[in-house]
Amino acid sequence: MTTPNTPLWEVFIRSRNGLAHKHVGSLHAADTTLALQAARDIYTRRGEGLSIWVVPSSAITASDPAEKGMMFEPAESKIYRHPTFYDVPEEVGHM
Amino acid sequence: MVRSERTKRLIDLAVASISVSETPLVLYALRRADDALILGHRLSEWCGHAPMLEEDMALANMGLDLLGQARELYDYAAKVEGKGNNEDKFAYLRDVRQYRNLLLLEQPNGDFARTMVRQFFYAAFADLYWRTMMKSGDATLAAIAAKSEKETAYHVRHCSEWIVRLGDGTAESHARAQTAIDDLWAFTGELFEIDDSERALIDAGIAVDPAALRPPWLKLVSDIASEATLVLPKSGWMQQGGRSGLHSEHLGHLLSELQSMQRTFPGATW
Amino acid sequence: MYTQALNTSEAEDRNIEDAARAAQFQARVDAEERIEPNDWMPSAYRKTLTRQISQHAHSEIVGMLPEGNWITRAPSLRRKAALLAKVQDECGHGLYLYAAAETLGTSREELVDQMLAGKAKYSSIFNYPTLTWADIGVIGWLVDGAAIMNQIPLCRCSYGPYARAMIRVCKEESFHQRQGYEIMVTLSRGSEEQKAMAQDALNRWWWPVLMMFGPPDQASQHSDTSTKWKIKRFSNDELRQKFVDATVPQAQYLGLAIPDPGMKQNATTGHWEYSAIDWDEFKQVLAGNGPCNRDRITARRKAHDEGAWVREAAAAYAEKRKFRQAAQAAE
Numbered sequence: 001m002t003t004p005n006t007p008l009w010e011v012f013i014r015s016r017n018g019l020a021h022k023h024v025g026s027l028h029a030a031d032t033t034l035a036l037q038a039a040r041d042i043y044t045r046r047g048e049g050l051s052i053w054v055v056p057s058s059a060i061t062a063s064d065p066a067e068k069g070m071m072f073e074p075a076e077s078k079i080y081r082h083p084t085f086y087d088v089p090e091e092v093g094h095m
Numbered sequence: 096m097v098r099s100e101r102t103k104r105l106i107d108l109a110v111a112s113i114s115v116s117e118t119p120l121v122l123y124a125l126r127r128a129d130d131a132l133i134l135g136h137r138l139s140e141w142c143g144h145a146p147m148l149e150e151d152m153a154l155a156n157m158g159l160d161l162l163g164q165a166r167e168l169y170d171y172a173a174k175v176e177g178k179g180n181n182e183d184k185f186a187y188l189r190d191v192r193q194y195r196n197l198l199l200l201e202q203p204n205g206d207f208a209r210t211m212v213r214q215f216f217y218a219a220f221a222d223l224y225w226r227t228m229m230k231s232g233d234a235t236l237a238a239i240a241a242k243s244e245k246e247t248a249y250h251v252r253h254c255s256e257w258i259v260r261l262g263d264g265t266a267e268s269h270a271r272a273q274t275a276i277d278d279l280w281a282f283t284g285e286l287f288e289i290d291d292s293e294r295a296l297i298d299a300g301i302a303v304d305p306a307a308l309r310p311p312w313l314k315l316v317s318d319i320a321s322e323a324t325l326v327l328p329k330s331g332w333m334q335q336g337g338r339s340g341l342h343s344e345h346l347g348h349l350l351s352e353l354q355s356m357q358r359t360f361p362g363a364t365w
Numbered sequence: 366m367y368t369q370a371l372n373t374s375e376a377e378d379r380n381i382e383d384a385a386r387a388a389q390f391q392a393r394v395d396a397e398e399r400i401e402p403n404d405w406m407p408s409a410y411r412k413t414l415t416r417q418i419s420q421h422a423h424s425e426i427v428g429m430l431p432e433g434n435w436i437t438r439a440p441s442l443r444r445k446a447a448l449l450a451k452v453q454d455e456c457g458h459g460l461y462l463y464a465a466a467e468t469l470g471t472s473r474e475e476l477v478d479q480m481l482a483g484k485a486k487y488s489s490i491f492n493y494p495t496l497t498w499a500d501i502g503v504i505g506w507l508v509d510g511a512a513i514m515n516q517i518p519l520c521r522c523s524y525g526p527y528a529r530a531m532i533r534v535c536k537e538e539s540f541h542q543r544q545g546y547e548i549m550v551t552l553s554r555g556s557e558e559q560k561a562m563a564q565d566a567l568n569r570w571w572w573p574v575l576m577m578f579g580p581p582d583q584a585s586q587h588s589d590t591s592t593k594w595k596i597k598r599f600s601n602d603e604l605r606q607k608f609v610d611a612t613v614p615q616a617q618y619l620g621l622a623i624p625d626p627g628m629k630q631n632a633t634t635g636h637w638e639y640s641a642i643d644w645d646e647f648k649q650v651l652a653g654n655g656p657c658n659r660d661r662i663t664a665r666r667k668a669h670d671e672g673a674w675v676r677e678a679a680a681a682y683a684e685k686r687k688f689r690q691a692a693q694a695a696e
Contacts, residue, residue, distance in 0.1 A: 042152050142429060143453050151459070162442065360558060
């Protein structure tokens with residue numbers, strides 16, 4: 001019997017001082033429990049993790065990079081969203 | 096015949112094994128240290144040969160946890176003994192009859208099912224044991240227990256997940272898991288045995304009476320076995336002897352390999 | 366993100382390789398932009414990277430075997446733990462790299478099958494045997510040292526997932542080389558037997574390590590496009606020379622002789638000029654005739670075959686669980 005390919009999962013870790021989950025890589029596991037355990041064993045051996053998310057790769061929909069213009073340009077032109085637009089007096093220090 | 100000083104020194108160094116002053120606390124620490132070392136060593140044998148890469152990682156992780164526990168316990172035994180021994184002397188220069196680990200742990204890896212069942216039987220006990228030992232009257236043992244409990248809790252979880260999958264997987268995995276349980280069951284009784292030297296430590300609030308851990312251990316093992324559609328043997332004859340150095344034939348071969356460098360090059364620093 | 370649905374299939378790539386897209390792609394690479402999995406890329410870029418990344422992954426996994434050979438005989442508990450951790454790291458590196466290779470559209474299973482069938486290569490160095498404990502020191506010192514030299518430039522490779530995997534790998538790699546070198550230092554300060562063991566290991570591994578960097582620049586067929594596409598950032602000879610220059614003083618510190626009586630330092634450039642490498646040996650090892658080629662593949666095949674029932678069990682259980690959960694939801 002040929003084993004079906006073991007499902008692929010994407011792994012996201014939020015570290016101790018992190019604010020958001022970051023994509024760190026992928027792994028193969030038959031189900032969610034094994035996926036979570038494998039993620040812990042592979043991606044948090046040096047104390048990197050505080051929270052782990054595993055998501056089946058097939059569940060992820062990505063934006064089409066060819067459509068970068070349409071999806072992202074409007075925000076790029078709205079410069080007041082970026083912190084560098086605002087002058088902060090030097091005396092106030094880093095913000 | 097005149098022997099040079101250097102030759103004589105080498106011969107002294109080459110006198111095989113060390114002797115150990117096995118006072119109750121030293122013996123107690125050595126038993127747990129040997130458990131951790133032997134089991135850790137067995138797990139390390141899987142490195143590069145596991146059924147999938149993710150499991151190579153997990154087995155190595157558990158092996159490293161156990162090696163860490165062994166080293167701390169040997170360190171403590173050496174300190175308590177106060178005769179100049181150390182972790183390497185204990186590990187590399189005691190012969191089979193001086194080793195004090197449970198018989199269960201020196202059993203060969205066999206297939207993946209056998210390794211998981213062996214690990215599960217032990218970890219299910221060790222988790223309860225370390226949790227109770229966190230309240231030991233001995234500060235060092237209590238501290239070792241606190242660290243070890245976290246590690247062991249994960250071992251229990253990992254192995255029980257696999258036992259469920261093997262038992263409730265395919266006909267082949269079920270058969271292998273059942274065989275492993277049937278073959279290893281007779282070694283589980285020793286987990287709960289004590290002798291007089293341990294009795295003294297229990298009375299002093301330093302050691303925990305493992306007999307008290309048998310009911311929760313059996314409950315956990317039964318629950319997992321049941322979820323895995325596996326059957327536990329009716330409690331039959333239990334093997335013993337590891338705690339007093341009466342081992343199976345497997346340990347001699349294991350130690351031959353483990354100790355080979357230090358036995359071949361007496362007195363060398365590595 | 367890495368969903369294959371958004372990646373164009375190989376057939377489409379071959380048809381639609383229009384000049385405009387290729388030029389745009391090259392411009393991005395020239396501007397040091399990262400290429401990501403769903404970006405358009407020439408099919409040759411995809412193919413080359415898949416080959417390179419997967420071979421890199423295979424090397425990490427096969428590389429577990431020569432060092433794994435000494436875990437059960439490590440001569441102290443500290444060495445035992447360090448070696449087990451190192452080999453585990455290598456497994457992890459293999460996993461990061463397979464994950465990166467998979468983003469290019471080939472599954473890990475397919476890539477591994479290629480290796481087990483002898484169709485894909487792994488680094489030649491792992492076809493040599495670890496005969497003594499000193500070999501473990503030399504591998505950490507020289508083999509990992511050579512790997513680091515190769516991997517640091519790859520952290521800036523044009524393909525995002527590969528570059529990121531390399532950053533992760535490099536962070537973990539420095540412990541490996543230090544561990545190996547420390548073993549060498551200990552041996553060099555030990556008994557006459559230990560010193561001889563160290564020298565013997567260096568004698569056996571030196572030339573195979575130099576071969577790790579690949580054939581001399583004029584002989585290598587893959588280099589030109591790899592350089593253009595910023596997959597390969599330095600030439601074989603450049604890296605090899607850099608490695609030799611870094612390593613000679615390290616050997617001198619250990620009191621060990623590099624097994625190259627003809628090697629001499631160039632008074633002007635300062636480079637250590639090494640003697641001619643026996644590329645016939647390299648060719649033989651690549652062709653499968655190294656001391657351990659058969660053993661390595663046999664070991665990996667055995668692990669794969671004997672693990673099949675475990676993987677099947679996990680898959681079967683996952684199916685059963687899905688079925689039960691669906692049945693419960695339907696109630």
